[in-house]
Amino acid sequence: MxxxxxxxxxxxxxxxxxxxxxxxxxxxxxxxxxxxxxxxxxxxxxxxxxxxxxxxxxxxxxxxxxxxxxxxxxxxxxxxxxxxxxxxxxxxxxxxxxxxxxxxxxxxGRNEYDPKVKQQFIFGDETSLGIACSFLPVLKQNGHQFQFYFELGEENKEAPGILGLENFTVFSKNGLFRNEKWIKDLPILKASDWQEANFILTGNVKSVQVFRKVLKETATGKILSKGYWLEGKKGL
Ligand SMILES: Cc1cc2nc3c(=O)[nH]c(=O)nc-3n(C[C@H](O)[C@H](O)[C@H](O)COP(=O)(O)OP(=O)(O)OC[C@H]3O[C@@H](n4cnc5c(N)ncnc54)[C@H](O)[C@@H]3O)c2cc1C
Missing domain, CATH: 2.40.30.10 (Translation factors)
Structure with a gap:
């Protein structure tokens, strides 16, 4: 576009x-x-x-x-x-x-929801709170296991709770998701029952790229990645 x-x-x-x-x-x-x-x-x-x-x-x-x-x-x-x-x-x-x-x-755009996959993992930042809110009722209604991971600025850390999201973990937006080793140690990547999850990666293009690379090496599930913005670039 x-x-x-x-x-x-x-x-x-x-x-x-x-x-x-x-x-x-x-x-x-x-x-x-x-x-x-x-x-x-x-x-x-x-x-x-x-x-x-x-x-x-x-x-x-x-x-x-x-x-x-x-x-x-x-x-x-x-x-x-x-x-x-x-x-x-x-x-x-x-x-x-x-x-x-x-x-x-x-x-x-592309429908990111696959009803056949039991575990759904959604990653993003402030720009991804909307997709997370649109996912939540569908995931609950259809009995999925789901996890949201957000990288957020300090002033926005309460936002997922205020918006009524569930099963979320908030990380600081300080480059953690640029560190492949740190990503590999995330509990979600260590859990054997999450290996075949759908991984939906959104938000900052660079974080999405690094996370995707690690997932390709460590998980067997489907990876759907869509960067929402790129530093220094106008309007993705
Ligand atoms: C499919 C899709 C869905 C999206 N959904 C949402 C949504 O629901 N809510 C939402 O807020 N955004 C959403 N975005 C992201 C939004 O379109 C971009 O952030 C867009 O660049 C904002 O336009 P702008 O005019 O404010 O900044 P631009 O003119 O595009 O960019 C100007 C400068 O601001 C920087 N910039 C852009 N976005 C950010 C950011 N998030 N944080 C820090 N710097 C930034 C750019 O790198 C650039 O240097 C979505 C993007 C896509 C592709």
Whole structure:
């Protein structure tokens, strides 16, 4: 997905990129994490775990975000945004107030949920809290064993609990997931019954790459990796 469109392309499609949802509530989960509820006609949206929606964050720029919860009947969807402070997307989201109207695309991407696999392991950072929230009800309903591992900044460590997530472990965001040896010693990789789990890796591209490399050497389960952002790169 390209993150910006030339102005002339934008003008050509202007009508289909007009605001289609309205902000209902904004809640602060931490000083850097906001949960925003939007309302609109979402009846044509096909929500699957792992899909992302593109949000128009300026006249020509678009960014990917994950729907954490949705209610088709009420026309409501919720997204958890990390306000990291460096980009046009997070600055725009930080200005949103009740009643503002914005454009959110149809969801698309790869379904990350395989109902046939008993153990499901989900790794990520602040940008992955949305996919974790969308996974949780499905995992509980279908009787999976599941574990969430998050690497989070100090100010965001309470966020998984506040969002109602379960079976999560929080790690400091200080490079632990760049250390192959340290990753190899994680309890989840030592547990024989987790060898054949599905490993869903999201968030920081570099952490995802290192974790994936270790998993390929140590586990037999399927690895689904999708980096959500890369240091120094605009809009993945
Ligand atoms: C499939 C998918 C689903 C996603 N779901 C979510 C979601 O639900 N919630 C969410 O908050 N994000 C989500 N993201 C990540 C989000 O799209 C990126 O973080 C995006 O770069 C934010 O755009 P921006 O304009 O704020 O920053 P950009 O203009 O894209 O980047 C500007 C600078 O900020 C840095 N940057 C970007 N993201 C981060 C970050 N997370 N932490 C620190 N620095 C960063 C970049 O490296 C760059 O240097 C998702 C991404 C993908 C691909």
């Amino acid at each position: 390209i993150s910006s469109l030339p102005k002339w392309v934008n003008n050509l499609f202007e009508n289909s990129l007009r605001p289609n949802v309205k902000v209902l509530f904004v809640s602060d989960i931490s000083s850097q994490i906001k949960k925003v509820s939007f309302q609109g006609d979402i009846s044509k949206m096909n929500f699957q775990v792992g899909y992302a929606n593109v949000i128009r964050v300026s006249e020509t720029e678009y960014r990917n975000y994950t729907v954490a919860h949705h209610d088709i009947a009420e026309g409501i969807l919720e997204i958890i945004f990390y306000i990291h402070g460096n980009g046009v997307g997070c600055r725009y989201i930080n200005t949103l107030r009740e009643g503002d109207e914005i454009y959110i695309s149809l969801p698309r």
